[in-house]
Amino acid sequence: MSKFQALDGNAAVATAMRQINPDVVAAYPITPQTATVQTFSEYVNDGLVDTEFVTVESEHSAMSACVGASAAGARVMTATAANGLALMWEIVYIAASTRLPIVMSLVNRALSGPINIHPDHSDVMGIRDSGWIILMSENGQEAYDNIIQAMRIGEHADVLLPVAVCQDGFITGHGLERVEIYDDADVQDFIGTYEPQWPLLDLDNPKTYGPLDFYDYYYEHKRQQIEAMENATPVILDVAKEFNERFDRDYGLFEAYRLDDADVAVVVANSTAGTAKTVVDQLRDEGLKVGMLKIRLFRPFPAEELAQALSHLDALAVMDRSVSFGAMHNAGPLYLELLAALAAHGVDIPVTDYVYGLGGRDILPAEIERVFRDAFDVAETGEVERKVTYLSVRE
């Protein structure tokens, strides 16, 4: 039997980690993720898990230890945020290219500088091309559920890639909420035993990890990574299906909220989806046909499925909690990618971008309502006057 507990997002992830009982966790504390590894270290101390907990001197070392342990054949997890992820960056790429299914909880926080500890998505966008699978979570429950599914996704023989599970720092990371925690045995049964195919510690079959790889084979190994990303989407759907049946959830590649008959909609990721749903309900009560699409899978980006789900709209607004400086229109990365996805799949609807919430700036229902009302104006004229809006920045 599962039970409901009052947990913040960090504690929910730490609970998932306890239930997963990984062989190795190597991590370094950084706000707003600290509570995850701190709580987990107590589980280690109390003998609730069999995990070898490696305390390291930096995130670069944390990810390096994860790479070594995963190559050895261990089931490995870690957690970080913002500048911690930035310090890991070199090894983040090595983990993916060495095809090590490490699972990382990423509690999103704004990258310095100026220094800031509050949420936005600039940290995760820095690793979007690194070869990691990236899942986004609206709340602690989703972070918990995604972490459990991430084990199965990353370790799948057709995938073998590391997985980052995101949630917004403080808003859900430190926000207490009602989280359904499944039976330890059910979680164990769901994730199964990890059987690494090429463990370095299999001394009877010595092998080399991470050798020099020049112009003669490097490109072929990159091609394999592309294939693994291709394979990941159906695996993520299969794992979600099994998870949904077992734990009574409704995970897919994304969540469509009152979207089917909507005239205009917003696309959001992480905690803002919760606020947006409230606004959708309010506007629906006024008789306005509005909807929302919440990104769950950011990498691999399900372009075709997203384009299909949004194709009937009269106007679309994308909400970006980060900005890609110097990119087209100085827009956010989610907008740019969606714009390309829609164009590539023949969906010709007006799309606007709303950069918001940088450095933890609050996003209020009234602001999301404004985004919807703007979208109706765009839908009426069919013209996009202002492509990118920097929402709630003071002039």
Next chain:
Amino acid sequence: MSELKGWKEIPIGGMILEAGNAEEYDTGDWRAFRPVFGEGECINCFQCWLYCPDSSILVDVENEEMVGFDLEHCKGCGICASVCPVNARVRKKADEELERNDPRLCIRMIEEGKFQEAGDE
């Protein structure tokens, strides 16, 4: 290098699944300088054999003699020439600064491109 394989035919992640495979990788074609015996008589001290990072010093074990260089794997780093005590003695005795390809040395380093030209083979 043997025939290059496609991406479906090789282990993922750059892994090499067979042990002792370094021999299959011909690193000799990276070489810019080639080690060559000079006039200085080898005393078979095996310092070069000990220091060579590519196990490219060929030794006749039975007769305990240094017999040459494995040019399929030698990258031409010149460590053999640097650690050679005969080279050191020749350099000390000479009244001048010696080039690395001086014929008086025991192990000389000759530019690959000029090797044929020098007619030293």
